[in-house]
Amino acid sequence: MQKEFEIKYARRMEQLPPYLFGMINHMKSEKRLNGDDVIDLGMGNPVDPTPEPIVEKLCEVAQDPKSHRYPVAAGLRNLRKEIAKYYQRDFGVTLDSEKEIICTIGSKEGISHICLALIGPGDTVLVPAPAFPIHIYAATIAGGNVIRIPLAPDDTFLQRIADMCESLYPKPKVLVLNYPHNPTAALATKELFAEIVKLARKYGFIVIQDFAYARITFDGYKAPSFMEVEGGREVGVEFGSFSKSYNMAGWRLGYGVGNPRLIEGLAKIKGYYDYGIFSPIQIAGIIAMRDCEDDVSRQVEIYQNRRDVLCRGLEQMGWEVSKPGAGMFAWVKIPEPYAQLGSMEFSIQMMNRANVALAPGIGFGQEGEGWLRLALVENEHRIRQALRQMRRALSELDKE
Numbered sequence: 010m011q012k013e014f015e016i017k018y019a020r021r022m023e024q025l026p027p028y029l030f031g032m033i034n035h036m037k038s039e040k041r042l043n044g045d046d047v048i049d050l051g052m053g054n055p056v057d058p059t060p061e062p063i064v065e066k067l068c069e070v071a072q073d074p075k076s077h078r079y080p081v082a083a084g085l086r087n088l089r090k091e092i093a094k095y096y097q098r099d100f101g102v103t104l105d106s107e108k109e110i111i112c113t114i115g116s117k118e119g120i121s122h123i124c125l126a127l128i129g130p131g132d133t134v135l136v137p138a139p140a141f142p143i144h145i146y147a148a149t150i151a152g153g154n155v156i157r158i159p160l161a162p163d164d165t166f167l168q169r170i171a172d173m174c175e176s177l178y179p180k181p182k183v184l185v186l187n188y189p190h191n192p193t194a195a196l197a198t199k200e201l202f203a204e205i206v207k208l209a210r211k212y213g214f215i216v217i218q219d220f221a222y223a224r225i226t227f228d229g230y231k232a233p234s235f236m237e238v239e240g241g242r243e244v245g246v247e248f249g250s251f252s253k254s255y256n257m258a259g260w261r262l263g264y265g266v267g268n269p270r271l272i273e274g275l276a277k278i279k280g281y282y283d284y285g286i287f288s289p290i291q292i293a294g295i296i297a298m299r300d301c302e303d304d305v306s307r308q309v310e311i312y313q314n315r316r317d318v319l320c321r322g323l324e325q326m327g328w329e330v331s332k333p334g335a336g337m338f339a340w341v342k343i344p345e346p347y348a349q350l351g352s353m354e355f356s357i358q359m360m361n362r363a364n365v366a367l368a369p370g371i372g373f374g375q376e377g378e379g380w381l382r383l384a385l386v387e388n389e390h391r392i393r394q395a396l397r398q399m400r401r402a403l404s405e406l407d408k409e
Contacts, residue, residue, distance in 0.1 A: 050383045052366070060256070076292075082276065087295055088295050089107070089112065104266055111279075113275075120219060126271075128183060130153075131179070135214070138157035138160065138376040144187060163200070184217070189232050189334075197233060210243075220249045244268070248265045255308075338383060341383060351379075362405060
Protein backbone atom coordinates (compact mmCIF):
# COMPACT_ATOMS: atom_id res chain seq x y z
CA MET A 10 0.00 0.00 0.00
CA GLN A 11 1.39 3.40 -1.01
CA LYS A 12 2.25 5.67 1.90
CA GLU A 13 0.14 8.81 2.14
CA PHE A 14 2.09 11.92 1.15
CA GLU A 15 2.58 14.10 4.21
CA ILE A 16 2.67 17.89 4.30
CA LYS A 17 4.53 19.34 7.27
CA TYR A 18 4.29 23.00 8.18
CA ALA A 19 7.23 24.93 9.55
CA ARG A 20 7.45 24.97 13.35
CA ARG A 21 6.47 28.64 13.44
CA MET A 22 2.96 27.60 12.39
CA GLU A 23 2.58 25.86 15.75
CA GLN A 24 2.89 29.25 17.44
CA LEU A 25 -0.08 30.69 15.53
CA PRO A 26 -3.39 29.96 17.29
CA PRO A 27 -6.67 29.61 15.38
CA TYR A 28 -7.68 33.00 14.05
CA LEU A 29 -10.84 33.62 16.06
CA PHE A 30 -11.98 36.45 13.84
CA GLY A 31 -11.78 34.04 10.91
CA MET A 32 -14.18 31.72 12.75
CA ILE A 33 -16.63 34.56 13.36
CA ASN A 34 -16.37 35.68 9.73
CA HIS A 35 -17.02 32.12 8.55
CA MET A 36 -20.16 31.93 10.67
CA LYS A 37 -21.28 35.30 9.33
CA SER A 38 -20.74 34.21 5.72
CA GLU A 39 -22.61 30.94 6.25
CA LYS A 40 -25.60 32.74 7.75
CA ARG A 41 -25.68 35.27 4.94
CA LEU A 42 -25.57 32.47 2.36
CA ASN A 43 -28.63 31.04 4.10
CA GLY A 44 -30.44 34.35 3.69
CA ASP A 45 -29.92 35.82 7.17
CA ASP A 46 -29.37 39.56 7.44
CA VAL A 47 -26.31 39.70 9.70
CA ILE A 48 -25.43 43.14 11.06
CA ASP A 49 -21.65 43.26 11.25
CA LEU A 50 -20.27 45.13 14.25
CA GLY A 51 -17.27 42.81 14.38
CA MET A 52 -14.85 43.81 11.66
CA GLY A 53 -13.45 47.31 11.17
CA ASN A 54 -14.34 47.19 7.50
CA PRO A 55 -15.80 50.55 6.38
CA VAL A 56 -19.05 50.33 4.45
CA ASP A 57 -19.07 54.01 3.52
CA PRO A 58 -17.90 54.83 -0.02
CA THR A 59 -14.45 56.06 -0.94
CA PRO A 60 -14.66 59.78 -1.84
CA GLU A 61 -15.57 60.24 -5.49
CA PRO A 62 -12.45 62.21 -6.57
CA ILE A 63 -10.27 59.31 -5.41
CA VAL A 64 -12.25 56.75 -7.40
CA GLU A 65 -12.33 58.97 -10.47
CA LYS A 66 -8.56 59.43 -10.40
CA LEU A 67 -8.02 55.68 -10.08
CA CYS A 68 -10.23 55.01 -13.12
CA GLU A 69 -8.52 57.72 -15.14
CA VAL A 70 -4.96 56.61 -14.43
CA ALA A 71 -5.77 52.92 -14.83
CA GLN A 72 -6.57 53.60 -18.49
CA ASP A 73 -2.94 54.56 -19.17
CA PRO A 74 -0.92 51.49 -20.24
CA LYS A 75 2.17 52.96 -18.58
CA SER A 76 0.42 52.47 -15.25
CA HIS A 77 0.34 48.72 -15.77
CA ARG A 78 4.07 48.30 -15.34
CA TYR A 79 5.85 47.54 -12.08
CA PRO A 80 5.60 50.55 -9.77
CA VAL A 81 8.43 52.16 -7.84
CA ALA A 82 9.00 49.81 -4.90
CA ALA A 83 9.34 52.47 -2.20
CA GLY A 84 6.33 54.42 -3.45
CA LEU A 85 5.82 57.17 -5.99
CA ARG A 86 7.91 60.23 -5.23
CA ASN A 87 4.90 62.56 -5.39
CA LEU A 88 2.94 60.43 -2.93
CA ARG A 89 5.85 60.43 -0.50
CA LYS A 90 6.06 64.21 -0.88
CA GLU A 91 2.34 64.47 -0.11
CA ILE A 92 2.81 62.39 3.05
CA ALA A 93 5.65 64.72 4.05
CA LYS A 94 3.34 67.72 3.55
CA TYR A 95 0.72 66.07 5.76
CA TYR A 96 3.22 65.57 8.59
CA GLN A 97 4.41 69.16 8.24
CA ARG A 98 0.88 70.54 8.21
CA ASP A 99 -0.65 68.44 10.98
CA PHE A 100 2.29 67.78 13.29
CA GLY A 101 4.95 70.36 12.44
CA VAL A 102 7.34 67.56 11.49
CA THR A 103 9.75 67.98 8.57
CA LEU A 104 10.44 64.63 6.88
CA ASP A 105 12.86 63.78 4.10
CA SER A 106 10.55 62.16 1.56
CA GLU A 107 13.46 60.29 -0.02
CA LYS A 108 14.92 58.73 3.12
CA GLU A 109 12.31 58.91 5.86
CA ILE A 110 9.12 57.81 4.08
CA ILE A 111 8.11 54.56 2.41
CA CYS A 112 4.76 53.47 0.98
CA THR A 113 3.32 50.14 2.10
CA ILE A 114 0.49 47.80 1.17
CA GLY A 115 -1.48 48.98 4.18
CA SER A 116 0.01 49.51 7.64
CA LYS A 117 -0.32 45.81 8.50
CA GLU A 118 2.07 44.80 5.73
CA GLY A 119 4.59 47.46 6.74
CA ILE A 120 4.60 46.31 10.37
CA SER A 121 4.92 42.67 9.35
CA HIS A 122 7.84 43.27 7.04
CA ILE A 123 9.77 45.60 9.30
CA CYS A 124 9.61 42.86 11.93
CA LEU A 125 11.39 40.59 9.45
CA ALA A 126 14.06 43.27 9.04
CA LEU A 127 14.55 43.77 12.80
CA ILE A 128 13.65 40.60 14.66
CA GLY A 129 15.07 37.10 14.75
CA PRO A 130 15.58 34.20 17.14
CA GLY A 131 16.68 35.45 20.55
CA ASP A 132 15.16 38.91 20.13
CA THR A 133 12.42 40.07 22.50
CA VAL A 134 9.51 42.32 21.57
CA LEU A 135 7.26 44.11 24.07
CA VAL A 136 3.61 44.49 23.06
CA PRO A 137 0.88 46.23 25.09
CA ALA A 138 -2.05 43.89 25.65
CA PRO A 139 -4.79 43.35 24.69
CA ALA A 140 -3.42 43.76 21.18
CA PHE A 141 -4.43 43.69 17.55
CA PRO A 142 -3.14 40.24 16.52
CA ILE A 143 -0.55 41.36 13.95
CA HIS A 144 1.29 43.35 16.63
CA ILE A 145 2.05 40.07 18.38
CA TYR A 146 2.29 37.59 15.55
CA ALA A 147 4.39 39.64 13.13
CA ALA A 148 7.18 39.32 15.68
CA THR A 149 6.37 35.66 16.33
CA ILE A 150 6.52 34.81 12.62
CA ALA A 151 9.85 36.63 12.40
CA GLY A 152 11.22 34.29 15.08
CA GLY A 153 11.14 36.67 18.04
CA ASN A 154 9.93 36.22 21.58
CA VAL A 155 6.89 38.35 22.48
CA ILE A 156 6.18 39.59 26.00
CA ARG A 157 2.78 41.15 26.60
CA ILE A 158 2.61 44.20 28.85
CA PRO A 159 -0.91 44.85 30.20
CA LEU A 160 -2.15 48.30 29.22
CA ALA A 161 -2.42 50.62 32.21
CA PRO A 162 -2.44 54.33 33.11
CA ASP A 163 0.67 56.05 31.77
CA ASP A 164 2.86 55.97 34.90
CA THR A 165 2.15 52.30 35.54
CA PHE A 166 2.63 51.40 31.89
CA LEU A 167 5.96 53.21 31.69
CA GLN A 168 7.14 51.52 34.88
CA ARG A 169 6.22 48.12 33.47
CA ILE A 170 8.30 48.81 30.36
CA ALA A 171 11.25 49.90 32.50
CA ASP A 172 10.92 46.84 34.75
CA MET A 173 11.00 44.54 31.73
CA CYS A 174 14.09 46.25 30.38
CA GLU A 175 15.82 45.97 33.76
CA SER A 176 14.98 42.31 34.31
CA LEU A 177 15.51 40.81 30.86
CA TYR A 178 18.78 39.79 29.26
CA PRO A 179 19.33 40.46 26.50
CA LYS A 180 17.19 43.57 26.77
CA PRO A 181 14.10 43.94 24.59
CA LYS A 182 14.87 45.01 21.05
CA VAL A 183 11.48 46.43 20.01
CA LEU A 184 8.46 48.03 21.66
CA VAL A 185 5.25 48.03 19.61
CA LEU A 186 2.80 50.86 20.25
CA ASN A 187 -0.66 51.46 18.82
CA TYR A 188 -2.29 54.80 19.62
CA PRO A 189 -5.18 55.44 19.22
CA HIS A 190 -5.34 51.85 20.41
CA ASN A 191 -7.12 48.95 18.79
CA PRO A 192 -9.11 47.39 20.43
CA THR A 193 -9.37 49.44 23.65
CA ALA A 194 -9.36 52.98 22.16
CA ALA A 195 -6.72 54.04 24.72
CA LEU A 196 -5.22 57.42 23.85
CA ALA A 197 -1.67 58.74 23.94
CA THR A 198 -0.29 62.12 24.88
CA LYS A 199 2.89 63.81 23.78
CA GLU A 200 4.08 63.46 27.36
CA LEU A 201 3.68 59.68 27.20
CA PHE A 202 5.59 59.50 23.93
CA ALA A 203 8.36 61.72 25.33
CA GLU A 204 8.82 59.35 28.28
CA ILE A 205 8.90 56.35 25.94
CA VAL A 206 11.63 58.04 23.89
CA LYS A 207 13.65 58.47 27.09
CA LEU A 208 13.24 54.78 27.89
CA ALA A 209 14.14 53.79 24.33
CA ARG A 210 17.36 55.80 24.52
CA LYS A 211 18.20 54.44 27.97
CA TYR A 212 17.61 50.77 27.17
CA GLY A 213 18.32 50.77 23.44
CA PHE A 214 15.00 49.48 22.09
CA ILE A 215 13.32 50.48 18.82
CA VAL A 216 9.74 51.78 18.76
CA ILE A 217 7.18 50.75 16.15
CA GLN A 218 4.04 52.89 16.41
CA ASP A 219 0.88 51.85 14.53
CA PHE A 220 -0.94 55.12 13.78
CA ALA A 221 -3.74 53.68 11.63
CA TYR A 222 -6.46 55.68 13.43
CA ALA A 223 -4.62 59.00 13.40
CA ARG A 224 -7.44 60.95 11.79
CA ILE A 225 -10.46 59.33 13.47
CA THR A 226 -10.66 61.38 16.68
CA PHE A 227 -13.62 62.80 18.59
CA ASP A 228 -14.66 65.55 20.99
CA GLY A 229 -11.78 67.85 20.08
CA TYR A 230 -9.04 65.33 20.79
CA LYS A 231 -6.13 65.33 18.34
CA ALA A 232 -3.94 62.23 18.29
CA PRO A 233 -0.23 63.09 18.52
CA SER A 234 2.31 61.57 16.18
CA PHE A 235 5.28 59.75 17.70
CA MET A 236 7.38 61.70 15.19
CA GLU A 237 6.52 65.09 16.70
CA VAL A 238 8.19 64.23 19.99
CA GLU A 239 11.88 65.10 20.22
CA GLY A 240 13.86 61.96 19.53
CA GLY A 241 10.92 60.09 18.01
CA ARG A 242 12.57 59.84 14.60
CA GLU A 243 15.80 58.75 16.22
CA VAL A 244 14.35 55.71 17.96
CA GLY A 245 11.35 54.71 15.92
CA VAL A 246 9.11 54.36 12.92
CA GLU A 247 5.40 55.13 12.58
CA PHE A 248 2.91 53.48 10.24
CA GLY A 249 -0.21 55.11 8.84
CA SER A 250 -3.01 54.00 6.59
CA PHE A 251 -5.49 55.35 4.05
CA SER A 252 -7.98 52.60 4.97
CA LYS A 253 -10.00 54.35 7.66
CA SER A 254 -9.58 58.08 6.98
CA TYR A 255 -10.56 57.83 3.32
CA ASN A 256 -12.58 54.58 3.34
CA MET A 257 -9.91 52.89 1.24
CA ALA A 258 -9.62 49.65 3.22
CA GLY A 259 -9.66 47.34 0.20
CA TRP A 260 -7.23 49.52 -1.73
CA ARG A 261 -4.37 48.49 0.59
CA LEU A 262 -2.41 51.70 0.80
CA GLY A 263 -0.33 52.84 3.75
CA TYR A 264 3.06 54.26 4.67
CA GLY A 265 5.88 54.21 7.15
CA VAL A 266 7.84 57.24 8.33
CA GLY A 267 10.77 57.66 10.67
CA ASN A 268 14.41 56.71 11.20
CA PRO A 269 16.15 56.42 7.80
CA ARG A 270 17.92 53.24 8.86
CA LEU A 271 14.59 51.62 9.73
CA ILE A 272 13.02 52.77 6.48
CA GLU A 273 16.03 51.42 4.60
CA GLY A 274 15.68 48.02 6.27
CA LEU A 275 11.98 47.83 5.44
CA ALA A 276 12.69 48.83 1.83
CA LYS A 277 15.26 46.05 1.52
CA ILE A 278 12.86 43.40 2.79
CA LYS A 279 10.05 44.70 0.57
CA GLY A 280 12.37 44.58 -2.40
CA TYR A 281 12.41 40.80 -2.05
CA TYR A 282 8.73 40.35 -1.22
CA ASP A 283 6.82 42.74 -3.47
CA TYR A 284 7.06 45.39 -6.15
CA GLY A 285 5.01 47.99 -4.32
CA ILE A 286 1.47 49.25 -4.84
CA PHE A 287 -0.35 49.53 -8.18
CA SER A 288 0.52 53.01 -9.47
CA PRO A 289 -3.09 54.20 -10.04
CA ILE A 290 -3.84 53.46 -6.38
CA GLN A 291 -0.84 55.54 -5.31
CA ILE A 292 -1.87 58.43 -7.56
CA ALA A 293 -5.40 58.20 -6.18
CA GLY A 294 -3.79 58.40 -2.73
CA ILE A 295 -2.21 61.71 -3.72
CA ILE A 296 -5.66 63.05 -4.58
CA ALA A 297 -6.96 61.77 -1.22
CA MET A 298 -4.35 63.70 0.75
CA ARG A 299 -4.49 66.76 -1.45
CA ASP A 300 -8.21 67.25 -2.08
CA CYS A 301 -10.29 65.20 0.38
CA GLU A 302 -9.75 66.80 3.79
CA ASP A 303 -13.42 67.79 3.98
CA ASP A 304 -14.38 64.17 3.34
CA VAL A 305 -12.25 63.09 6.29
CA SER A 306 -13.99 65.62 8.56
CA ARG A 307 -17.41 64.42 7.41
CA GLN A 308 -16.45 60.79 7.98
CA VAL A 309 -15.23 61.54 11.50
CA GLU A 310 -18.57 63.21 12.24
CA ILE A 311 -20.36 60.11 10.96
CA TYR A 312 -18.30 57.85 13.22
CA GLN A 313 -18.87 60.10 16.22
CA ASN A 314 -22.64 60.05 15.67
CA ARG A 315 -22.59 56.25 15.38
CA ARG A 316 -20.50 56.06 18.53
CA ASP A 317 -23.08 58.11 20.40
CA VAL A 318 -25.97 55.97 19.16
CA LEU A 319 -24.18 52.73 20.07
CA CYS A 320 -23.02 53.83 23.51
CA ARG A 321 -26.36 55.38 24.41
CA GLY A 322 -28.17 52.21 23.35
CA LEU A 323 -25.87 49.97 25.38
CA GLU A 324 -26.29 52.20 28.43
CA GLN A 325 -30.07 51.93 28.07
CA MET A 326 -29.59 48.16 28.17
CA GLY A 327 -27.81 48.55 31.50
CA TRP A 328 -24.26 48.09 30.21
CA GLU A 329 -21.39 50.18 31.54
CA VAL A 330 -19.82 51.97 28.59
CA SER A 331 -16.93 54.37 28.20
CA LYS A 332 -17.20 56.43 25.03
CA PRO A 333 -14.08 56.06 22.87
CA GLY A 334 -12.24 59.29 22.15
CA ALA A 335 -10.81 58.01 18.88
CA GLY A 336 -10.85 55.09 16.46
CA MET A 337 -13.79 53.23 15.00
CA PHE A 338 -14.54 50.79 17.83
CA ALA A 339 -16.16 50.71 21.24
CA TRP A 340 -14.46 48.44 23.78
CA VAL A 341 -17.23 47.17 26.02
CA LYS A 342 -17.18 44.95 29.11
CA ILE A 343 -19.71 42.10 29.00
CA PRO A 344 -22.10 42.58 31.94
CA GLU A 345 -23.11 39.92 34.41
CA PRO A 346 -24.51 37.35 34.21
CA TYR A 347 -23.43 36.98 30.58
CA ALA A 348 -19.72 37.47 31.28
CA GLN A 349 -19.53 33.91 32.57
CA LEU A 350 -20.14 32.69 29.01
CA GLY A 351 -16.79 34.12 27.91
CA SER A 352 -16.41 36.56 25.04
CA MET A 353 -16.23 33.90 22.31
CA GLU A 354 -19.36 32.04 23.41
CA PHE A 355 -21.20 35.34 23.95
CA SER A 356 -20.31 36.41 20.40
CA ILE A 357 -21.48 33.06 19.02
CA GLN A 358 -24.77 33.41 20.91
CA MET A 359 -25.32 36.90 19.49
CA MET A 360 -24.54 35.65 15.99
CA ASN A 361 -26.95 32.73 16.27
CA ARG A 362 -29.73 34.41 18.22
CA ALA A 363 -29.52 38.06 17.15
CA ASN A 364 -27.84 37.95 13.73
CA VAL A 365 -25.26 40.43 15.05
CA ALA A 366 -21.53 39.86 14.54
CA LEU A 367 -19.25 41.03 17.37
CA ALA A 368 -15.50 40.73 17.90
CA PRO A 369 -14.76 38.69 21.06
CA GLY A 370 -12.18 40.22 23.35
CA ILE A 371 -10.32 36.92 23.64
CA GLY A 372 -9.33 37.38 20.00
CA PHE A 373 -6.99 40.15 21.17
CA GLY A 374 -5.31 37.96 23.76
CA GLN A 375 -6.20 36.63 27.18
CA GLU A 376 -6.15 40.19 28.52
CA GLY A 377 -9.23 40.90 26.40
CA GLU A 378 -11.37 38.15 27.88
CA GLY A 379 -14.64 39.47 29.23
CA TRP A 380 -14.77 42.28 26.69
CA LEU A 381 -16.20 42.90 23.22
CA ARG A 382 -15.04 45.16 20.40
CA LEU A 383 -17.91 46.75 18.51
CA ALA A 384 -17.15 48.44 15.20
CA LEU A 385 -18.79 51.73 14.18
CA VAL A 386 -19.09 50.74 10.54
CA GLU A 387 -22.84 50.24 10.16
CA ASN A 388 -25.19 53.21 9.80
CA GLU A 389 -27.16 54.55 12.77
CA HIS A 390 -30.36 52.74 11.75
CA ARG A 391 -28.54 49.40 11.55
CA ILE A 392 -26.82 49.99 14.89
CA ARG A 393 -30.19 50.63 16.55
CA GLN A 394 -31.54 47.50 14.89
CA ALA A 395 -28.56 45.48 16.14
CA LEU A 396 -29.17 46.72 19.69
CA ARG A 397 -32.85 45.74 19.53
CA GLN A 398 -31.94 42.27 18.29
CA MET A 399 -29.30 41.85 20.99
CA ARG A 400 -31.80 42.93 23.66
CA ARG A 401 -34.29 40.29 22.47
CA ALA A 402 -31.57 37.62 22.34
CA LEU A 403 -30.45 38.43 25.88
CA SER A 404 -34.05 38.17 27.07
CA GLU A 405 -34.16 34.68 25.61
CA LEU A 406 -30.98 33.78 27.44
CA ASP A 407 -32.42 35.13 30.70
CA LYS A 408 -35.40 32.75 30.40
CA GLU A 409 -33.25 29.64 29.90
